[in-house]
Amino acid sequence: MAEGSGWKWRKTSKRQRAGKNSQQIQGERIEYHVHNHTGLSMEDAIDLYARLSRADAQRYTEAAFTKIDQRVDEFLVNYFERQSSVDPDGLSSLEDPFMQRSLRDAQIEFATSGSEDLGQVLVDLLVQLSNRERSSLSAIALRDAIQIVPKLKQEHLNTLSVIVALRCTIYNAWNSFHEMYGSLSETVAPLANEYSDGGLGYRHMQGLGLGWFGMSEGEVSAMFLARYPGLFTKGINFGDIPTDIANKVRIIPALRDERKVQLAITSQGSVDAHVEEGNFTDEQGRRISAIIRTNLMSELEVKEEFERRVPAMRSLLHAWRHTSNMHEFDLTSTGFAIGHANLQAKSKAPVPLNVYIPQ
Structure with a gap:
């Protein structure tokens, strides 16, 4: 099934009658x-x-x-x-x-x-x-979502969608920070002007069975540095890459400083996937992770770049941990279903629903 992007509701002012038109x-x-x-x-x-x-x-x-x-x-x-x-x-x-x-x-x-x-x-x-198969978890979640979503305000819907897009989706396909900011401009920025800012909205969603308060993910800048270090490294010298790693991983000019180099792997998720597939040993995986985390931008530099490249996210980035609970609100299957559907309707869902809920 093709994934859609934000679409416009068509207002009809009269009954649709059959006829030549x-x-x-x-x-x-x-x-x-x-x-x-x-x-x-x-x-x-x-x-x-x-x-x-x-x-x-x-x-x-x-x-x-x-x-x-x-x-x-x-x-x-x-x-x-x-x-x-x-x-x-x-x-x-x-x-x-x-x-x-x-x-x-x-x-x-x-x-x-x-x-x-x-x-x-x-x-x-x-x-x-x-x-969906009617007995599947995803069908049950979607059925519950249809009954629950009328009890939510738009700020609740957007909050669920932002959590899905920022915390619950891993973007291993991002190969440059330009791709990253383009993706965030499509998915998160359209939702960033209206979200639950305070505890009552989250307790309301928790009461409806959409999520619970779990462990904090920290600031968005720290979360992205941990997940996508290759997008935030300032580069290293070619001689700093061991020969056995250089023979395993493609080396490219550093994305942020062409006078230096970096490994073509940009995310920790990609490293983990290569280890699971047997392309790297556990030891090589640990060393590659250390290399792509070398000479990183600071959290403050990342935050300031986010605000500069995606201005619509500025207030959301401030509210993320200081005045909202987005950083610690974990979603149930029904919360995923609603957040994903709102992404489909208002902006762009990055991946199919079955990535979050088994079909």
């Missing part, structure tokens, strides 16, 4: 996917799955029912479009009662709220759920 409104590709996987036109599919929530909506006043009815259609349009663009095969899961119930619950939550932010996260949770 139907495919122009929905798009031929989306109409094809819906028909191919459900046997229905886009319009008929919206009408059919709107019935899932209509019985619940009948309990409301006539004025409220009108709003709910319109919002249900709006939610379905966005869901079908998103599902068709990300994972068309997932549309077949709508024949499953488990998926139908999840869709009904998501429709009602959006219909009673009308929040586009909530709608986006619910849609992405459904898209993720559509290709």
